[in-house]
Amino acid sequence: MGKVYLADDPKLNRQVAIKVLTAGANDESFRHRFRIEAKAIATLKHPNIVELYDYSGEDAADLYLVMEFVPGLSLFHMLAHRGPLSEATVVCIGHELALALEHAHAHHVVHRDIKPENIMLNKGRVVLTDFGVVKAFDRDNPLGTHADRTLTQVLGTPGFMSPEQFIGKNIDARTDIFSAGVVLYNLTTSHLPFEAPTVEGMFSRLRRGKYADPREYNDQLSAQFADLLSKCLATKPKDRWPSAAQMRDALLECLTFHGVKEVRQELAKYDKNPAGHAVEQRERRLDVLVRDLKVALKDHNRQRARSLIQMIQALAPAEDMMREITGVTLDAQSRPVFDNSTRSRRRWTWLVSGMLVGTALGIGVAAALYSLGFISEELLDSLVELGTNVGF
Numbered sequence: 001m002g003k004v005y006l007a008d009d010p011k012l013n014r015q016v017a018i019k020v021l022t023a024g025a026n027d028e029s030f031r032h033r034f035r036i037e038a039k040a041i042a043t044l045k046h047p048n049i050v051e052l053y054d055y056s057g058e059d060a061a062d063l064y065l066v067m068e069f070v071p072g073l074s075l076f077h078m079l080a081h082r083g084p085l086s087e088a089t090v091v092c093i094g095h096e097l098a099l100a101l102e103h104a105h106a107h108h109v110v111h112r113d114i115k116p117e118n119i120m121l122n123k124g125r126v127v128l129t130d131f132g133v134v135k136a137f138d139r140d141n142p143l144g145t146h147a148d149r150t151l152t153q154v155l156g157t158p159g160f161m162s163p164e165q166f167i168g169k170n171i172d173a174r175t176d177i178f179s180a181g182v183v184l185y186n187l188t189t190s191h192l193p194f195e196a197p198t199v200e201g202m203f204s205r206l207r208r209g210k211y212a213d214p215r216e217y218n219d220q221l222s223a224q225f226a227d228l229l230s231k232c233l234a235t236k237p238k239d240r241w242p243s244a245a246q247m248r249d250a251l252l253e254c255l256t257f258h259g260v261k262e263v264r265q266e267l268a269k270y271d272k273n274p275a276g277h278a279v280e281q282r283e284r285r286l287d288v289l290v291r292d293l294k295v296a297l298k299d300h301n302r303q304r305a306r307s308l309i310q311m312i313q314a315l316a317p318a319e320d321m322m323r324e325i326t327g328v329t330l331d332a333q334s335r336p337v338f339d340n341s342t343r344s345r346r347r348w349t350w351l352v353s354g355m356l357v358g359t360a361l362g363i364g365v366a367a368a369l370y371s372l373g374f375i376s377e378e379l380l381d382s383l384v385e386l387g388t389n390v391g392f
Contacts, residue, residue, distance in 0.1 A: 001030065001132050006069060009053075016053060017070075021063040033132060034063045040109060040131040041067065048100035050120075050129045070127045072271070075116035079187055082274055084218060087225050088258040088281050089270045090187045091251050093119070095263050096126035097180055098248035105173040105244055109136050112171070114179035115160045116186060124268030137172045158199045159192045163206050163235055174237040177247055181232020181240075188225075189217035193233055209235035219314060224254055259288045286315060 005018045021034045041052040054066035073081070075093070085093075097119065104111060111118075112133045120127040158166075162178035165171055185193045193211035196202040205211070214229060215221045228250050234240045241247040258281070260266050269277045289312050296304040 001033070007066075009066075015069045017067045019065045019067065031058075031063060034065075036134060037131045038065055040104075040134040041065070044104050044107060044109070044131075046100060046103040048096050048126055048128055049103065050127050067129075068127075070120040070122050070129070072120060072122035075119045075121060075183070075187060078121065079116060079190060084190050085187045085270075086278055086281055087188060087218075087221050088255070088260055088285070089267065089277075090184055091225065091254045091258065092260060092263045092266050092270075093121070093126055093187065094180065094184050095248055095251045095255065096267070097128065097183070098244045098251060100126070100128040101173070101176050101180065101244035102248065105176070109134050110171055110173060110176050111179075112165065112175065113157055113160075114176055114183060115157050116183055119183070121267060121271055123271060124264035124266075126267065135171065137170075158202055159195065161206075162237070163209075164237060166203055166206060172237070173243060174240045177232055177241050177244060178234075178237075180244075180247070181229050185211075185214055185229055185233070188221060189214050191217055193229075207235070209233075222254070222257065222311070224257055228254060257288070259284045282315060286312065289315070 002019050002021045005020065007016050007018050008014075009016045021030065035058045038052065038055045038058075041050060042055070045051070050070065051068040052065060053068065056062060056064045079085070097114075101111070101114075111128065111131060112135050113130060114128075118128065118130040120129060160179045160182045162171070162175045165175050165178075182193060185191070191212070192202075193214075194202055194205040196205055211233065214226055215223075228247075231239075231241055231250070232247065241250070255263065269280070289308055293305060293308040293312070296308055
């Protein structure tokens with residue numbers, strides 16, 4: 001539809017992005033859609049939506065938009081260069097994206113092309129861009145169009161389009177929620193839920209509503225996150241989150257699950273140092289899991305405790321943590337192997353820190369002993385507390 005150029009604004013001494021209509025410049029339908037995009041961005045003023053500075057005017061021979069330049073990478077390039085993002089980071093992105101959608105839907109318009117290429121991340125700020133196929137879904141809208149004007153036009157990007165969007169049915173806010181769910185799935189797995197070699201194959205899978213559990217691609221993802229995605233990716237609109245606000249509430253619950261308090265601060269840390277921030281996220285996640293495990297054990301909730309222990313061991317395998325804390329590894333028969341630097345260490349240090357408090361396996365053993373009544377609640381607390389202090 002157009003090309004986007006980076007340009008200098010000499011009057012205000014700033015860089016801007018200029019989008020120029022190129023494809024079908026003399027086609028009235030393209031010109032109409034370009035005018036609709038200008039109206040949408042001008043109306044939807046929000047921190048998570050790209051800002052419009054100037055517009056050529058709908059009667060100009062050459063149509064262009066002058067917009068805010070957002071430096072940094074799109075989520076598409078970020079995924080391509082860095083690989084899948086952590087669940088905590090993606091949930092933060094989802095939260096900010098939901099804020100943008102909530103604002104747009106409040107004005108009775110849907111973006112209709114939510115995908116990683118159209119979402120930027122810069123210093124913790126998530127910015128939704130490219131409103132080229134935006135559509136009104138209610139008569140009371142700022143676009144000056146009737147809700148049914150583009151009822152039968154199939155516009156969007158295959159792989160991210162909802163079933164109703166694919167076949168040209170009427171759409172509403174839940175269409176964007178479906179696409180947002182695809183984005184979150186894609187960012188954590190590097191896959192699309194309904195991916196196929198052809199568009200026809202993609203639509204066939206989409207129509208059946210069958211997709212691989214994201215945990216098959218990324219075993220670090222939580223059941224809570226997988227459930228959230230399933231709600232977004234429901235084939236029937238009535239089975240999805242009815243609003244972006246309710247989707248955001250579910251994302252906030254996930255953030256609590258990860259111990260995240262400041263979303264933009266979390267994203268800024270990731271953007272600045274992805275590898276270092278991943279370590280920080282892992283440590284914080286372990287702290288939350290251990291805290292929850294202690295509560296589950298005190299409540300004698302064995303099923304919950306078992307689930308938490310499995311999550312702890314998946315996040316921090318016993319052998320990895322044992323080597324990190326004690327320098328000891330295990331052989332094929334699970335016997336300790338000492339290198340020259342650790343042979344002089346006392347065996348009881350390995351047993352206590354390596355098996356009881358320094359590793360996920362130790363937490364599991366302590367939990368089992370407590371549930372069987374062999375150790376007291378006070379001793380369990382002490383073991384877990386000690387494990388946390390020595391690096392767990």
